[in-house]
Amino acid sequence: MKEQIIGILEQVKGGINYAAEEKLIDDKLLDSFDVISLISELADTFDVEIGIDDMLPENFNSVDAICALVERLQEDA
Amino acid sequence: MAYVSLEFLGFLIPVLLLYYLIPRRFQWAVLLAASYAFYLLNGIPQIAFIVFTTAVTYAAGLIMQKTRDENKVKLQDPEHPLSKEEKKELKKRMSAKIHLVQTIALLVDLLVLIVVKYVPFLAQISNSLLNALHISFQFPAFSILVPLGISFYTFMSIGYLIDVGKGKYDAERHFGRFALFISFFPSIVQGPINHFDVVGVQFREGHKLEYKNLKYGAQLMLWGFFMKLVISDRVAPMVAKVFSADYAGYSGTALFLGVLAYAIQIYGDFAGGINIVIGAAQMFGIQMPKNFTQPYFAESMTDYWRRWHITLGDFMREYVFFPVMLSKPVNRISKFFRSKFGPGATKLVPSIAAPFVVFMLMGIWHGASWQWIVYGLYNAIVIAGGVALTPLFDKLTARIPRYQTAFSWKLFRIIRTFLLTCVAKVITQSPGLGAAFAILKKILTNVDLNLLVINNGKLFELGISPRSMLILLAALLVLFVVDLLKERGVQIRDRISEQPLVFRWMLYIAVISVIVIFGCYGAGYDASAFIYQEF
Amino acid sequence: MNWKQIIRIISFSLVLILVFVALSDVFETEDTLIAQRYNLFKTFSPGMIDAVYIGTSAVDRYFITAKAYDDYGMAVYDVSSDSMPAYAYLPLVKEVLRYQQPKLFIFDVRPFITSPSATTSMANARKVIDTLDFFSPGRFEMIFRTAKHLHGLEPDTYGFIQPGLLFTFISDHGEWDEDDFSIVNQPVSKYLGYHLSTTTATGAETLKASVYAEEMNALNEANEGYLLELITFAREKNLNILFVDNPHYVDEAKSSVTDTIFCLLEDEDIPYLNLNTDEIIAQYFNRKKDFYNQGHVNYNGAVKFTDLFAKWLHENYDFPDHREDSAYAEWNGVYNKIQKQVKKLRDKNKK
Numbered sequence: 004m005k006e007q008i009i010g011i012l013e014q015v016k017g018g019i020n021y022a023a024e025e026k027l028i029d030d031k032l033l034d035s036f037d038v039i040s041l042i043s044e045l046a047d048t049f050d051v052e053i054g055i056d057d058m059l060p061e062n063f064n065s066v067d068a069i070c071a072l073v074e075r076l077q078e079d080a
Numbered sequence: 081m082a083y084v085s086l087e088f089l090g091f092l093i094p095v096l097l098l099y100y101l102i103p104r105r106f107q108w109a110v111l112l113a114a115s116y117a118f119y120l121l122n123g124i125p126q127i128a129f130i131v132f133t134t135a136v137t138y139a140a141g142l143i144m145q146k147t148r149d150e151n152k153v154k155l156q157d158p159e160h161p162l163s164k165e166e167k168k169e170l171k172k173r174m175s176a177k178i179h180l181v182q183t184i185a186l187l188v189d190l191l192v193l194i195v196v197k198y199v200p201f202l203a204q205i206s207n208s209l210l211n212a213l214h215i216s217f218q219f220p221a222f223s224i225l226v227p228l229g230i231s232f233y234t235f236m237s238i239g240y241l242i243d244v245g246k247g248k249y250d251a252e253r254h255f256g257r258f259a260l261f262i263s264f265f266p267s268i269v270q271g272p273i274n275h276f277d278v279v280g281v282q283f284r285e286g287h288k289l290e291y292k293n294l295k296y297g298a299q300l301m302l303w304g305f306f307m308k309l310v311i312s313d314r315v316a317p318m319v320a321k322v323f324s325a326d327y328a329g330y331s332g333t334a335l336f337l338g339v340l341a342y343a344i345q346i347y348g349d350f351a352g353g354i355n356i357v358i359g360a361a362q363m364f365g366i367q368m369p370k371n372f373t374q375p376y377f378a379e380s381m382t383d384y385w386r387r388w389h390i391t392l393g394d395f396m397r398e399y400v401f402f403p404v405m406l407s408k409p410v411n412r413i414s415k416f417f418r419s420k421f422g423p424g425a426t427k428l429v430p431s432i433a434a435p436f437v438v439f440m441l442m443g444i445w446h447g448a449s450w451q452w453i454v455y456g457l458y459n460a461i462v463i464a465g466g467v468a469l470t471p472l473f474d475k476l477t478a479r480i481p482r483y484q485t486a487f488s489w490k491l492f493r494i495i496r497t498f499l500l501t502c503v504a505k506v507i508t509q510s511p512g513l514g515a516a517f518a519i520l521k522k523i524l525t526n527v528d529l530n531l532l533v534i535n536n537g538k539l540f541e542l543g544i545s546p547r548s549m550l551i552l553l554a555a556l557l558v559l560f561v562v563d564l565l566k567e568r569g570v571q572i573r574d575r576i577s578e579q580p581l582v583f584r585w586m587l588y589i590a591v592i593s594v595i596v597i598f599g600c601y602g603a604g605y606d607a608s609a610f611i612y613q614e615f
Numbered sequence: 616m617n618w619k620q621i622i623r624i625i626s627f628s629l630v631l632i633l634v635f636v637a638l639s640d641v642f643e644t645e646d647t648l649i650a651q652r653y654n655l656f657k658t659f660s661p662g663m664i665d666a667v668y669i670g671t672s673a674v675d676r677y678f679i680t681a682k683a684y685d686d687y688g689m690a691v692y693d694v695s696s697d698s699m700p701a702y703a704y705l706p707l708v709k710e711v712l713r714y715q716q717p718k719l720f721i722f723d724v725r726p727f728i729t730s731p732s733a734t735t736s737m738a739n740a741r742k743v744i745d746t747l748d749f750f751s752p753g754r755f756e757m758i759f760r761t762a763k764h765l766h767g768l769e770p771d772t773y774g775f776i777q778p779g780l781l782f783t784f785i786s787d788h789g790e791w792d793e794d795d796f797s798i799v800n801q802p803v804s805k806y807l808g809y810h811l812s813t814t815t816a817t818g819a820e821t822l823k824a825s826v827y828a829e830e831m832n833a834l835n836e837a838n839e840g841y842l843l844e845l846i847t848f849a850r851e852k853n854l855n856i857l858f859v860d861n862p863h864y865v866d867e868a869k870s871s872v873t874d875t876i877f878c879l880l881e882d883e884d885i886p887y888l889n890l891n892t893d894e895i896i897a898q899y900f901n902r903k904k905d906f907y908n909q910g911h912v913n914y915n916g917a918v919k920f921t922d923l924f925a926k927w928l929h930e931n932y933d934f935p936d937h938r939e940d941s942a943y944a945e946w947n948g949v950y951n952k953i954q955k956q957v958k959k960l961r962d963k964n965k966k
Contacts, residue, residue, distance in 0.1 A: 035397050036431050039405045043414055055403045056246045291620040585627060589634050
């Protein structure tokens with residue numbers, strides 16, 4: 004799943020070393036539009052619904068965090 | 081009581097003394113009393129509004145928290161383990177209850193804001209409409225004196241309700257501390273719009289008297305006074321003259337200068353005022369978020385709105401933009417576009433729809449009039465347009481690789497963005513929409529370069545004398561240098577601390593003297609009086 | 616926060632106040648002739664002055680100290696400023712007493728006729744306040760009284776505390792003129808306090824006939840208070856005082872109040888001299904040539920007034936003749952200087 008997520012991220016916004024970054028949101032590496040695109044792609048690819056309640060920086064700051072979010076949503080679904 | 085006044089200083093100093101003399105666990109009480117005293121000094125009946133909003137928000141927060149806590153207990157109860165379906169059911173019910181309470185509280189708070197601020201305008205529009213339809217019914221014209229800071233504290237309440245609903249942090253149980261968060265006097269008048277988990281939690285701790293806080297806070301306040309009194313108020317007569325009902329009498333160039341003057345005035349006034357606010361809060365040991373980061377250095381409108389009135393932009397992004405974008409209706413629309421136009425459209429729909437929602441809201445948040453609505457529309461179009469055209473720009477400039485990094489390109493973008501923001505300012509500052517468009521048209525068509533010839537003195541009929549103009553230019557230079565340093569990341573107050581004592585004291589005395597001597601304020605100075613001096 | 620920091624804050628505040636005091640010295644009020652008059656007064660050695668004539672522009676446009684000195688050797692000096700408010704009299708008397716022990720205080724009645732609201736303004740107050748020494752008690756009293764009156768007149772504009780009066784440069788901040796700066800301190804009057812200008816040298820307007828009232832109207836309450844406090848103080852300190860009204864146009868309202876003042880003075884047994892009568896004007900002045908506006912004499916009128924008033928003083932008071940006294944060496948020839956300057960201004964005006 005991690006590679007898939009990195010792939011999506013690079014599609015949304017290239018030029019960032021996603022494997023290494025831990026502060027994608029806090030350091031403003033992704034802007035609001037990027038996050039929206041990311042969320043739509045994630046929702047489509049993994050068939051999960053990411054709601055407004057999940058819009059916390061800690062859920063998107065790193066690839067691992069995104070992974071954890073998606074897995075949790077898949078479980079709860 | 082205005083922030084830029086001797087009375088405010090006279091108010092601040094005793095409060096500071098009391099604050100640091102009293103045992104730390106009561107500091108919040110001093111601030112709460114001071115905040116309500118400050119509020120009452122601005123009008124007594126209005127206090128009912130803020131108390132009402134505070135109470136409703138506080139109660140809703142507690143209820144939501146209680147629901148969440150009870151649920152957590154049930155979910156994790158080892159004596160009554162639940163199946164997966166039961167857990168899901170429980171979570172769903174909890175979520176529903178929380179959302180219900182949240183929605184009711186949000187509606188109530190918003191309703192108060194809407195009734196106070198927007199009903200008169202809506203009544204006016206409805207009446208015009210009824211008139212046009214030849215219906216004789218008319219809504220009564222009424223207007224309430226708008227309670228101080230209602231736009232700001234309502235938004236802070238909304239943010240709190242949404243955050244607690246999300247479970248981002250626990251609700252505040254202490255009513256006094258919560259009331260303080262909503263009414264804190266430095267930020268009640270013009271923001272920043274604070275988050276509870278950033279500023280509100282600071283009221284839970286006691287704050288030791290730190291010399292650095294006093295010093296840095298005082299310096300920031302001083303800088304704010306400089307921006308407001310020496311720059312903004314000095315340029316105010318020109319703005320008042322050019323944007324008055326007599327605007328038609330001025331040439332396009334004069335109008336353009338007036339627009340520039342307004343850009344300077346609003347920056348000095350607002351950012352200067354915020355400096356005073358943040359500086360004052362710092363003196364109490366309360367750290368507030370930045371609200372301005374050199375906005376006129378922005379290279380695009382999007383960038384501009386990340387530098388100007390930052391907390392408002394953050395609020396819109398967090399509580400309007402994202403929820404709207406992630407809502408089901410918008411999702412369905414995105415999917416629809418994607419299926420028709422391919423994956424590229426995914427980004428396009430939100431990028432165009434979102435700015436419209438956000439900026440229309442931002443427009444009417446500022447004020448209830450057509451001008452603000454058009455203002456919102458204008459910003460939305462520029463930003464949406466910018467996003468939509470980015471791929472095109474990128475293709476064009478990709479051929480010329482040096483462009484992206486060249487300074488001249490950066491300068492071009494800065495100036496372009498500045499001019500775009502100036503148009504927005506004309507829309508709102510002019511005496512009416514018709515005037516706004518007329519002014520814009522005249523600026524573009526009626527050029528009077530004679531105005532700029534210093535010797536014939538025509539320049540100085542716009543409201544600023546030669547001497548005043550000189551002082552203004554000198555002050556603007558200082559402002560520019562300081563902002564440039566800040567843009568480069570220089571921590572100005574730290575750098576000043578590193579200098580020898582004699583230099584620091586000379587600097588403080590110089591700045592204070594400049595403000596006192598060259599500031600435009602007080603009974604002796606009257607902006608309109610200067611205008612009439614020529615008669 | 617430790618003691619070192621507290622001491623630093625206090626020392627900085629002191630340094631700041633000192634800088635403000637120094638700056639106050641540099642920024643002066645616009646009318647330099649007034650400042651020059653006061654500055655010269657402060658240079659006289661104690662005991663030099665026989666009498667001071669306190670009041671509005673009705674003093675320094677009328678009484679030519681240098682001429683009275685030339686004619687009789689008396690040292691009667693004008694301590695006046697334009698539109699001086701009535702509440703300034705007592706503080707000024709106290710100020711004068713810090714420098715001199717005059718045998719007589721002459722008071723111009725005009726401030727008591729107009730209500731304080733007409734004369735109270737930042738500008739008029741500052742004409743007195745700015746020229747007094749920064750730390751003189753008279754200045755603080757003036758500041759306090761001015762603030763009180765301004766606040767009473769316009770409570771919304773003027774707070775109870777007026778830093779603009781204490782530190783002069785605070786008031787002028789919006790717009791500066793070259794005249795407002797005087798780094799070369801303490802210019803002194805070249806004409807022993809007489810207000811010599813193009814207007815007084817060359818101005819001419821026919822004086823209308825005053826309208827004298829039949830009834831007496833009450834004095835403004837505040838003014839009456841200021842008048843009485845002056846009289847009380849004079850009695851306490853055993854000062855000789857004299858009230859004077861000199862020739863100018865008065866309407867019915869003004870003359871009715873003037874009569875009340877004279878009545879009050881009579882009741883209090885205070886000497887006064889009413890020179891603003893048709894008879895005096897007919898006998899000693901020329902309505903067409905001696906006035907530059909309805910309120911003031913020009914140079915011609917001033918010469919005549921000085922003749923009239925100095926003679927009266929000489930006959931009624933015992934002022935020594937200082938003309939041989941070396942201490943007054945600089946007073947000799949000042950009247951000549953005045954005459955020369957008047958001629959110069961008149962020649963220039965003809966062109």
